[in-house]
Amino acid sequence: MSSRSKVTDQGSSTAGHGIVRRRGAVLALLIAVVFVVFVLVGAKILVDRSVYTPVAMGPVDAPAADSxxxxxxxxxxxxxxxxxxxxxxxxxxxxxxxxxxxxxxxxxxxxxxxxxxxxxxxxxxxxxxxxxxxxxxxxxxxxxxxxxxxxxxxxxxxxxxxxxxxxxxxxxxxxxxxxxxxxxxxAPAPADVPLADQSATHSDDCSALENALPDNLGEYRRLAPDSVSPDTAEAIDGSLVWVADGREPVVLRCGVDLPDSYEAGAQLTQIDEVPWFQDTALAEGSTAGVWYALGYADTVAVSLPLDAGNSVLTAVSEAIDDTLERTAEQ
Incomplete structure (x- = not known):
């Protein structure tokens, strides 16, 4: 009986040590997990503090900002x-x-x-x-x-x-x-369409030019008059318009007068066969300039955003030279 009792005591002792070891391992694991969590949380706090910093702003023209x-x-x-x-x-x-x-x-x-x-x-x-x-x-x-x-x-x-x-x-x-x-x-009212204030004589050559121009000029797509409101359709009557998301439109008007800013000897830019005069005056808040094609019986004006690129004027120049009558000086 005493021998069996001794064996039982040794078994209980061994099992007890195993339980203690397992509890210790679990506790160590929990401590490690908690430590990792604290490290991650601390790291996130540090990152957030370095990333989510206040934004610095300077003064701008905002007349109603203090309203x-x-x-x-x-x-x-x-x-x-x-x-x-x-x-x-x-x-x-x-x-x-x-x-x-x-x-x-x-x-x-x-x-x-x-x-x-x-x-x-x-x-x-x-x-x-x-x-x-x-x-x-x-x-x-x-x-x-x-x-x-x-x-x-x-x-x-x-x-x-x-x-x-x-x-x-x-x-x-x-x-x-x-x-x-x-x-x-x-609410603010929209401004007039570019070139809408310029009268234009719509000749047969101007009609031919309009038909020769492509539906797409780079990222700009030609606007169909029946796709806009009646007021807008009336405003663009006599003009061709190409639009692109987030960009000012490209507007072309054929048969206009030269601007007052043009003088003999003004600097011109030659694109293919067409000499262009750029009126550098910009409307307030606008980034579009107006270019005038010279040397043809019908003067063409193009309102062109500064970031539209030369590809637009190149395509327009090709169509102008194919359809409009050159003047004697040309």
Missing amino acids: ATCAEITDDLPDRIGDYRDVGVVDPAPDGSAGYRDSGGTELSLRCGVNAPGQYTLLSSVQDSGGEQWLQIADATPGSELTTWYSVGHSPVVAVTTDGRISASDLSDLGEVIARHGDSAN
Whole structure:
């Protein structure tokens, strides 16, 4: 009996040590897991602090930025706009401003009370998001990837700018805020269509030119008059229009007069067989210049965004030389 009892005691002792060892291993594992979690949490906090820093902003022309409505809008802004989260603005923060960043640190700036862009015309394509009308404008500066979305359905106008990815659908929550506080009755009115103020004599050669021009000029596509509102169709009567998302339109008008800025001996740019004169005066807020084709019985004017490239004028020059009558001087 004593021998059997001794064996039993040894077995119990061995089992007890095994349980203790397993408990120790489990405890060590739990400690290791907790340690890893703390390390990851700490690392995330450090990364967040280095990535989600306030956005620095300088002064801009925003005449309504200090208005009561802009104060209401900025006080009611969503914590997130798409993938961007609110990080604040470096002091001293301009009136009507807010700053956001995404997980990669890309900035998104918001300005309330700015002027409506000069690019906003009857030809502009706007998108509805959150009950607000949004106009997308791409920066025409070479190499720039900045895009600004302007709210044009209410007053005051809000501008959202980033060089990262953002779509109209990402602006839904912000659109609801603007629609809730803004004034739709005083929303900015679209400007006239480029060249609409220039009278034109529509000759048979001009009709031939219009028929010879392509439906696409690079990324620009030809706008059909029956695809727009009656007011817009009336505004573009006598002109050809090509449009592209986020860009000012290309507008062509045949049979116009030369501008007052043109003088004999003015610098011309030769593209294929066509000499062009560029009127360097820009409309306020616009990035489009007007080019005039010389040396033909019908003078052609083209309103051309600065970032449209020479390919547009090259295609137009070819069609002009094929269809219009040259003058004796040419």
